[in-house]
Amino acid sequence: MSVQGKLTLLCDAKTDGSFLVHHFLSFYLKANCKVCLVALIQSFSHYNIVGQKLGVSLTAARERGQLVVLEGLKSGVDVFFRPREEPHPLQFLREANAGDLQPLYAFVRDALQPVDSGEAAWRCPVLLVDDLSVLLSLGVGPVAVLDFVHYCRATVCQEWKGNVVCLVHDSGDTEDEESDVLLNGLSHQSHLILRAEGLATGFCKDVHGQLRILWRRPLQPTTHRDRSLTYQYKIQDKSVSFFAKGMSPAVL
């Protein structure tokens, strides 16, 4: 695994980019990495079912300690029933003014901390967040989310040479200032941006969308053209097929 210490930003516009999250989850589990999944959108069983189609068992991974999951939908409710002294990763749900995401960062740090134990160590730690845009809807400010990602980058990427993968939604034409600040701020922090876009002409049965790949860092000064690629894709039951623009087998 040559790519280490990188922040990959997954972004979707007018389409659903969650297939990328499932891909990276199964990819890193198969690569024997220690994975922390902050799942704020779907339940654990959803990721498990999709993971099985892609060839990994999340339940087994969790049991052997390779996978740590924060199930936002379930544990979000716990915040209100736990005694106040115990900090909860989603503590901000309880605050009147959603402050910062330090408890969530502490959870990630504790989950991925390299442990010096006798057993075989996992490969580099990986943090997957699905997704960051929902935090804005829950009342967290964009700067607080950017700070959380900053700290994850400093600890997981820089210190432990692991990877961070986050999904964020592009609000597009709707003038959502907070969402734009979050997306642009994350783009500036990222090494690699994968942008799934719906086709400009609308929904199509055979071409589900377009994927733009943009490398931003490290700063090897190269021309803009060398740094980005575009493919179109179709999502199938157990895989995704990619092809060059206009070259879908269905339209030839």
Place this chain on the structure above:
Amino acid sequence: MLESLLAVGGLMLLRDSVEWEGRSLLKALVKKSALRGEQVHVLGCEVSEEEFREGFDSNINSRLVYHDLFRDPLSWSKPGKALPGGPLEALRALDKRTVSGPATIALDSLSWLLHHLPCPTLCQTLHALSRQDSCPGDTPPGEQVRVLGLLHEELHGPGPLGALSSLAQTEVTLSGMMGQASAQILCRRPRQRPTHQTQWFSILPDFSLELQAEPPLESQPRSDPHTPSVDPTTHLTFNLHLSKKEREAKDSLTLPFQFSSEKQQALLRPGLGQATSHIFYEPDAYDDLDQEDPDDDLDV
């Protein structure tokens, strides 16, 4: 003009965007300052010290002092690795460090500082830092302090951007076209008119600045060497190829409506060797065979 940017003191804003990043230009200017023998202080908020120093040789790295606000800017870690006093104190401390001699302070980035400090406080601190309260005539050019601030344009509203812009002596806005980066430079000198200039440039891997001429306006269609050319006929369910025999037969075929010399001769000699066509008709029981011309009773 890009070369002479460092001749003037004061605040210089490097305005970049997601598409045209400005950190490499910031590093190129830092390298230039270091090579001139100046002290360079970098307040690093967005990238680690390791990443910022990457690409610089040891000569430059020895002149560069990195103040690390990246690892723990908000004191979340225990034990704390933060700079004491947080971002504001770290910024103010730079003022005291550059007391003697010409110096360059690089702020990477002003956007981060703007997100974490109130805008008026930041502006006041920048004003003090770039020695703008003393008249330009008092400080000899050799003692000037330059402050280079990297600013990500899309992250801020017009208010803070306008406030920083009014503080700056120089503004460099990064953009580009067709893979070539350009800098729009706006210089404000006291008692002079602001000057605009556009400079095309590129940054070499060792972070030296290379000025370039403006690229030609017509866009050449470029075949992308990285994308392998895809043959569209590979996955079809029908055959689009011709064998050699088929190709020969196709080439020797005379088209029915093509007026060749043979056709012309055949038309000029009718009936020669041409069999006329016959129609064989078996009338049904219901057919009414009337030999008269149906148009006879017309009075035309």
